[in-house]
Amino acid sequence: MDTKLPPYATFGQRLWFYGFRVICGIIFFFLIAPIVTIIPLSFNAEDFFTFTPGMLALDPEAYSLRHYRAFFGDAGYPLTGLLAGLGIGIAITVALRFFKGSKNYFPIVIFAILGLIVGKLTGLEGEEWMTPMRNSLRIAPVATLLSVSFGTLAAIGLSQSHVPFKGVIMAVLISPMIVPLIISAAGMYFFYSRIGLQGTFMGVVLAHAALGIPFVIITVTATLVGFDQSLTRAAANLGANPVTTFFRIQMPLILPGVISGGLFAFITSFDEVVVVIFVCSAGQQTLPWQMFTGLREQISPTILAAATVLVGISIVMLAVVELLRQRSERLRGLSPT
């Protein structure tokens, strides 16, 4: 299809041209509307799941933050955490500036956010939503770290020119993504109860790391396809040992791929619920678990607040992955091939 309608287009062509766009618009609406609709609904002042007449009339009385208050609760020490994070961030920035002359103010923002989150999630006792949130934020980073470190190493191994049984190995490593989650969950439930991992933090972490690995493998091998092997040879030629070569030459170049693989692994663990249902016990219930239980039993509007927060998180993730992809393409465009 051409992007613009030529001036000589017939009526039929015009009809088709605009008709097609309308159809696509409806499909885009179908894709995006459910996610967008729940955002205003989460500010509902009532316990309803639909727009009240007041909301439609844009009456400020009809909107409220009560579901968000229920979601966040009032436990934890967000302010202390925020201040501590700010302090650490400023100290690091000053130190960096003093020693390295860097004018990077990034650490302040990062540490302030981290401090806020850690402070908010400290000292929780049976909070309905924040305790699962804390469990999620404990499990996902450890699982991500495991899958990224193992996965990156393996991806580098797989991208070498002579790998015996490459097809079989690849199939095994990708299998967690292909096998239906319910089967993985069932198998893990049976096997982990045999070896005493069922209902432990370690069990959930191992399970999630296994599920995240295919994503790391796929993204990192994709980045390595564009990697110029003569760079490592040049480094070796100049006297660098393999470890130095890896950290100084290869790692910086494939870092965007590694990070986006890590984000995939993180989101896999953060969103995962089927395995959690079977493998976790009361101590490891995650946010998706809490949402699932809430949806199955007594659906409360707080779920919409939780969902909105999660949408916000996914928008941030999407933006980061997109930026990394662009940066990676830019880097690749510059590298000699």
Place this chain on the structure above:
Amino acid sequence: MSDATQSGPVLAADGTPLKRSLARALRAQKMRALMLIAPLLIFILVAFIAPIVDMLFRSVENQIVSETLPRTVVGLQDWDPTDLPSDDVFAALAYDFIEATERRRHTRLGSRLNYETTGISSLFRQSGRSVDEIGEEYTAQFVELNAAWETPATWVALMAPADWITAEAAWAERFAVVADAARIATQAVAEADEASVGQAAAAAAVARAEASRVELEQPVFRLSVAAQEVLPETSDAYRSFARTIQQVDEETPTAEVPWNTVYLALYRDLSALDVSGYNGPMADLLIEADAAVETFEGLTPREAWGEVNDGWLDLDNWATIEAFSDPFTAGYFLSAVDLQLTPDGIEAQPEEQRIYILLFKRTIIMSMAITLMCVFLGYPIAYLLSNLPSRTSNLLLILVLLPFWTSLLVRTSAWKVLLQQQGVINDLLVWVGLVADGSRLALINNQVGTIIAMTHILLPFMILPLFSVMKTIPPTYVRAAKSLGATNFTAFRRVYFPQSVPGIGAGCILVFILSIGYYITPELVGGRTGTFISNRIAYHISSSLNWGLAAALGTILLVLVLALYWAYDRIVGIDNVKLG
């Protein structure tokens, strides 16, 4: 540089033949690659493949019958299924069952067999309560004959070898000392209530005493050779008794009177065998009893079991035990395809219990419907995206990627909220006037709900592969076709569409694989009619606890998915999976 003139193999710098040197370098390279992959491979094998293999194993494993009722299973091997088993089998059942009851295994076996024949669970549970009465009339008669039969020491002398008796006595002595120390230490804790230092020390002493008590292991009961030879059944029954006492009650057989079933075994041994040649311990007692058993009266094992529960005189129950006595069974797989194993061979399940074929069919049909919906909705979008200038298409692509990145539960909860009878969509339809307020559409908790929500959730998985294929189709082909006189439609049908088919294939297989094993969304919006086979698997794992059947259903689903995965690999290549 004399090498150049030399004939023979080409040599490397260090003098080895170049061929070997190259091969060595290649081997080193391969080893390095494998070393890099090995940690992950081991991790995946342990954390992921082992569980899957365990599940496959569970789908055929059936050791519970032969482990719980070992003697009965052996006895049933030459049983004629048209008649009740012989008294020997009933006696074997008594020996097995009393041990199973003491070890609290009989109810587990009962529930396992109940999957095959309803009612066995209650039969086992009820029998567990009165199985200890079997043989009590023989106990009474032996004791009446000679009170020595009532003392544990008689039995130990008769059954155990001398070295075991010595070892057990030594253990009992040490155990008494340690137990005493523990008691004293406990008392000290109670007395040193206030003085916290003394309390801590005393508590430590308690812990030490407890630890050494646990460490002190009782010598496992063994039978003497003589007893085994002269009283085979009795010695077997006694060993089962002695070990159970040791392991379950943590008591010593030297202080416990045997179960009634041991007296039953003794009666059966003495009536069947001649013990006059025996000259071991307690020979007089045994010979005296041997002479007297002819006058003993009591129920045969079969009658005794009939007293316990008349379910044991039912051929069907015996047939079930016999049919599932193999350590491996195809029973779970047969149930998973609505068949059952009966004594007469494989038969279809009764009409009202045939659900799994239906569920498999429903899962496949609904997955196909979802895949088709995804093609219809995804194709125009991918087409539009691949033909717009890249700035616009990147912007629109975000609309596809946002749902892709949004939590599955967020999307499912959104649909759950929107599709309700009092939800936004029904409100909108009523407001527009398409639907009367009284007859709001049932969009949730049925197949419609599952299909709508899952189409939405899986649509990005269709659009992305389609888009990546369509981007590579050169627009000049369509223009060439048009310039050769093709209409828009013909150009699309004959030129563009065939080139986009690989994308459709990849997207379809991906969406189909994902949807066929979906659990969360059907569970939340599917109600009763919109659920998939995976929901049944989850039900069997967490509610009905029929793990074998869950594993069999899972195995069938897994085979289905792997076949599709193989097809996907052949068509697209797993290396070509693109994310985002």
